[in-house]
Amino acid sequence: MVGGRCRILVIEDDRETAEQLVEALATNGYEVDLAVDSDDGLSRGRSAEYGVMTIDRMLPGIDGIAIIRRLREEGIVTPALIVSALGEVDDRVRGLRAGGDDYLVKPFAFAELLARVEALARRSDSVVKETVLRAGDLELDLVSRKVSRGGRNIDLLPREFKLLVYLVRNQGQVVPRAMLLQHVWDLHFDPTTNIIDVYVGRVRRKVDAAQAYPLIHTVRGVGFCLRAPC
Amino acid sequence: MSGFVSVLLAKTLRSRTFKQALIWIAIVGAVIFALLGYVYWSTASYVRGRSDHAIMAELASLQKAYASAGRSGLIATISQRLADQRSKGGVYLLADSSFAPLAGNLADWPSAMKGSSGWGNFNAREGRTLLRATFETLPDGSHLLVGKDVDDLDGFAQKIKVAMALCILWIFVLGGAVGVSITRRTVGRIESINATSRAIMQSGLDQRIPLRGTRDEWDELAANLNSMLDRIEALMVEVKQVTDNVAHDLRTPLAHMRGRLERAYNRQRDGDYDQSLIVDTIADLDGVLRMFSSLTRISQIEASDRTAAFRPVNLVEIASEVVELFDAAAEDKGGRLKIVGGRSVLATGDRDLLFGAVANLVDNAIKHGRDAGQVTVEVKKAYGGAVISVADDGPGIPVDEYQHVFKRFYRLERSRRTPGNGLGLSLVAAVARLHGARIEMLDNLPGLKVQLWFPSPTRSGW
The missing domain is CATH 1.10.287 (Helix Hairpins)
Incomplete structure (x- = not known):
């Protein structure tokens, strides 16, 4: 895991959702502050000591995106995760995401929420530019694009390599399917089939076959997790 | 029925068309009235001018007779004129300085003629005929009056007036009738549309507006x-x-x-x-x-217009990525998935949506194709546009199901037990519609071939 657990600001007016969010984040070691309306959210957000904030898209009387805009205009760069019940991701959210923020559509799996918060928190840290990634006895050379496990070379297609890099970079984290599709294929749609599982299954066969322990694990209903035994 | 007719009439009279017709009738009536008025005025003044001219000439000739033969000569000339049949209708009167008649066919000096000379109109005492006359005072102080019976001239003017009035009346009657009949036709047609609309609002969408076969x-x-x-x-x-x-x-x-x-x-x-x-x-x-x-x-x-966000896309690239993504899935079923066709086929569209649509077709082909089958994706240019086709060699679907499979939740009997919700092809159809693309299903002999025909970028739709 990267760094210590940072503080998180949750701006959410629905009580049950807020409680669930706070509990899910708190049990994963984050310190969480809750703001139940936009004024509270703005004043807390201005203190800028948060690593990540999650913002409900539909607060009473105001669009969550407007709050982010206000904070950005005041120079607050805390990464924001927009939690939306609006369904389809519209162009405004797409535009924001390019600026380093992320979105999540209600209802969501908490594992997915955690994965995205974690990703945003890490983005706010400085990213170390490494050339070799390791996970257990798996080694990925980002320059020569060679993959080996226990000294044995593994042949991967370019996309498979990209996928494995993403999983290794997020090792220990649950990576939801949608995030994989978004970061590995640059696609923003919901695969209604198990196609990602099948694809990851093939990568897993190449990586984990005839090895001492498996690296790639399926998290049922959510996505995948690359984990080396301690 | 009579209720319907009276309602129709009431609507006709209330109708905007009818009001406009009335305004037009009034305008046309006014113009014609002005025109006839001018004709009347100019005709009457012309005829009166000629008549006045004749009276003047007669007066001058009598003055000449007086100048050459004196008062007695003048009286003789007047008597001669009165005896002459041709001057019938003419009026002559010579009176002394105190207006006592000396000669002529008028019993008294008309009261309308005063002063020493001038024009006047008056009625002769013995008849109702209208006379127009002028008179002069002669050097010896006597007065000479010459005039004419203008009764027929007056009658002529009256006739023109009556003709004008009748003309205007006819214009209003005919115009009104035509206006009512045209408006009634319009109101009748609109009323039949209105009646159908009301029926639809009350009972349902099965009503239709009757056609009259007039092809208008x-x-x-x-x-x-x-x-x-x-x-x-x-x-x-x-x-x-x-x-x-x-x-x-x-x-x-x-x-x-x-x-x-x-x-x-x-x-x-x-x-x-x-x-x-x-x-x-x-x-x-x-x-x-x-x-x-x-x-x-x-x-x-289906509802939103996302075409504003369309960008140039390479369909081959999108299809290749789909094939790459689904390659593992085909492998799992022991089958093969391949892409054939050109290297670069351009279109304008939304990459995410197109990817989703092609992914759905490929997913279907793998799922519903035969085990260890062959799925082929082909992208090529066609008729200035582009075509993406996805073909399998499985059991295919019956031809009479082709039109149904794009309906939401529609599932073939045999695929009821496979996972899925029957929305995949509806999504493909929606994406195709958004891109102006046409979907075609063909028998791949064996198997099913689904084609997406994209219009050429310069044309909008097929």
């Missing part, structure tokens, strides 16, 4: 409205079907979940059992949510 603009309007109604009715039926299907497809997993939770509630807590129950329930819920988001996604694609 009214029939055209009625035909267009009718086809609009056909479309609305079809959509309503579809919406109802979709709603029924949503209800059915939601009820099934909800019933499963409810039953499962109730059973768990009624038995002893058991860690492993509860665990798997919760996992299953979450999975079922995810299925429901997925169906839900597919539905909203389809309606969003």
Whole structure:
């Protein structure tokens, strides 16, 4: 895991959702502050000591995106995760995401929420530019694009390599399917089939076959997790 | 029926068309009135001018007679004139300085003629005839009056006046009648459209506006409205079907979940059992949510105009990425998935949506094709546009099912038990419509071939 657990600001007016969010984040070691309306959210957000904030898209009387805009205009760069019940991701959210923020559509799996918060928190840290990634006895050379496990070379297609890099970079984290599709294929749609599982299954066969322990694990209903035994 | 007619008449009189017709009739009437007035005025003044001219000439000739032969000569000339048949209608009177008649065919000096000379109109005492005359005072102080019977001239003017009045009256009567009849036709057609609209609002969409077979603009309007109604009715039926299907497809997993939770509630807590129950329930819920988001996604694609966000895309690139993504899935079934065709086929569109559409077709081809089968994706330029086709060599689908498979929730009998919610091809159809693309299904002998025909970028639609 990267760094210590940072503080998180949750701006959410629905009580049950807020409680669930706070509990899910708190049990994963984050310190969480809750703001139940936009004024509270703005004043807390201005203190800028948060690593990540999650913002409900539909607060009473105001669009969550407007709050982010206000904070950005005041120079607050805390990464924001927009939690939306609006369904389809519209162009405004797409535009924001390019600026380093992320979105999540209600209802969501908490594992997915955690994965995205974690990703945003890490983005706010400085990213170390490494050339070799390791996970257990798996080694990925980002320059020569060679993959080996226990000294044995593994042949991967370019996309498979990209996928494995993403999983290794997020090792220990649950990576939801949608995030994989978004970061590995640059696609923003919901695969209604198990196609990602099948694809990851093939990568897993190449990586984990005839090895001492498996690296790639399926998290049922959510996505995948690359984990080396301690 | 008489009630209907009187309503129609009332509507006719209230109608805007009729009011406009009335305004036009008034304008035309005024113009014609002015024209006839001018004709009357100029004719009358011309005729009067000629008559006055003749009187002047007669007066001058009598003055000449006086100048050459004196008063007695003048009296002789007047008597001669009165005896002459040709001067019938002429009026002559010579009076002395105190206006006592000396000669002529008038008994008295008319009271209308005063002073020493001038014109005047008066009625002769013995008749009702209108006379017009002028007189002069002669050097010896006597007065000479010459005039003419202008009764027929006056009658002529009256006739013109009557003709004018009749003309105006006819214009109003005829114009009004034509206005009413034209307006009534218009109101009648509009009323039949209105009646149909009311019937539709009251009873349902099965009513249509009657056509009269005249092939005029009214029939055209009625035909267009009718086809609009056909479309609305079809959509309503579809919406109802979709709603029924949503209800059915939601009820099934909800019933499963409810039953499962109730059973768990009624038995002893058991860690492993509860665990798997919760996992299953979450999975079922995810299925429901997925169906839900597919539905909203389809309606969003159908409702919104996303063409503003269209960018140039390479269809080959998109299809290749789909093939790469699904390669593993085909491999799992022991089959093969390949892409053939050109290197670069350009179109304008939304990459995410196009990827989703092609992915759906490939997914179907792998799922419903034969085990260890061959799925081929082909992208090529065609007729200035582009075509993407996805073909399998499986059992295919019956030709009479082609038109149904794009309906929401429609599933073939044999695929009822395979996972899926019957929304995939509806999504493909919605994406195709958004891109102006046409979908065609063909028998691949054996198997099914689905083609997406994209219009050329410069043309809009087929």
